[in-house]
Amino acid sequence: MLKDIIVQNEKETRGGFGEGIYEVGKEHPEVVVLTADLAGSLKLGPFIKDFPERFVQCGIAEANMMGIAAGLTIGGKIPYTTTFANFSTGRVYDQIRQSIAYSHKNVKICASHAGLTLGEDGATHQILEDIGMMRMLPGMTVIVPCDFNQTKAATKAIATYEGPVYLRFGRPKWPNFTAADGSDFVIGKAQILNEGTNITLFACGHLVWKAIEAGRILEQRGYSVELINLHTIK
Template identity: 50%
Template sequence: MAEMVKKATRESYGEALAELSEKYPQVVVLDADLAAATKSGVFKKACPERFIDCGIAECNMVGVAAGLAACGKIPFATSFAMFSTGRAYEQVRNSVGYPKLNVKIVGSHAGISVGEDGATHQCNEDLALMRTIPGMVVLNPADHYEMKAAVKAAIEHNGPVYIRLGRLAVNSFNNSDDYKFELGKGITLRAGKDITIVATGLMVSRALEAVKTLEEQGIDARLINIHTIKPLDRELIVKAAKETGKIITVEEHNVIGGLGDAVCDALCEEYPVPVIKIGVNDVYGHSGPAVDLLDEFGLNAAHIVEVTKKAITKRSL
């Protein structure tokens, strides 16, 4: 069994790039003057000749990445999610998405857990923005091992990919040496027949806590980890809906446009069932300690348990 670690996925991202640098010499990494924070600096230390600091100019960084991809390189354009997906959205759409270039857009410090940086940096819209770009694969890995596997999968995928990184350290749960990561495939972490909880990113570990508490209270909840928001594992979601009848989605993102909407889109077309979305309820965040903010916004195990119990007791939502 692999070692259990507590680490932010941004750290795992930097480690993965450095470890894979020799196997994939065409990989180059770009950053917008935030290499220490995004941990792309780990790759810089290993391969300084393949690292480009573009300065505080994210739109230009994406343009440079597009040019490198057109020359056969595999660029990872890295910055805070607010800047790599927000400030540079036009360049991602027109210079990367439209020509279907092999660029990997990376958004670190996403969500409420950015903490003290406040509302301007707490990007709760990145998954929604990247979902709207045709052909863009959207990844939100949940722990150390999943992030390292996702980086490798992104390198091997020929086309644009968005990878979301977290600032807050999380305990690993994918601790098996035979863990397999596959783009577009969700993972059932816990079987259950009463209700299904579908979680992504940071919230998967908190959903695991909730499922254990629910089990102690006699509720048999299924838990699905969705690391690939797009393309979504529709087959797994529909199967869960048919077998449990109700779905709760959990994400550290606006409830508009992210995992919850992706799940609703799939179920509306194939097997409509009640869906409750837990996330940021269409509001801005504010400055504060990360864990306290997550509790304030209901992004914790206790709130997941509360919502699940209410859903179980109602005939319809």
């Protein structure tokens, strides 16, 4: 039952990305990380410290960052671009569409502070339509992990996944409840968190925890609830 799901702790999903990209850097020398003046927000410190020659600070020039990333793939590199979700999609949609998606470049677009999770930064830094925008692009894989552990697992998994990927995560501390070793995450395979016969709830990202909370209320009212974490949107 949903009440049996154990919260290990509360951690930022962007922190899972930071730990994941550091491990990716150790395992894959062809990985290069680019950022648009947001190294701190994306928790890139350990990667930059140990692999400074594989870090590119593009400044507040997100469109340029996407173009550089596309070019790096031609030389066999695996670029991870990093900035907020709004600036990873809305600001640079043409560059992604033309230079990455249509030509199937192996670029990993890693987007933090997604949705409304950074309320204090205001509407200019928020975006809700990014999932829809990115899943419309040909060949683009869209992944929205639900917690710290799953974000770390996804960050590592996409390093060996051929083709463009949009990886979306958030800023705030959030309940962390998936497998610590990432063993329950597989790209393209939905995660069944609970089996049930009366109601099925689908969710992704931070809303998976909200679905767990809603499902627990339904269980208390006598319903059998199935809950599916649809982390891979496309």
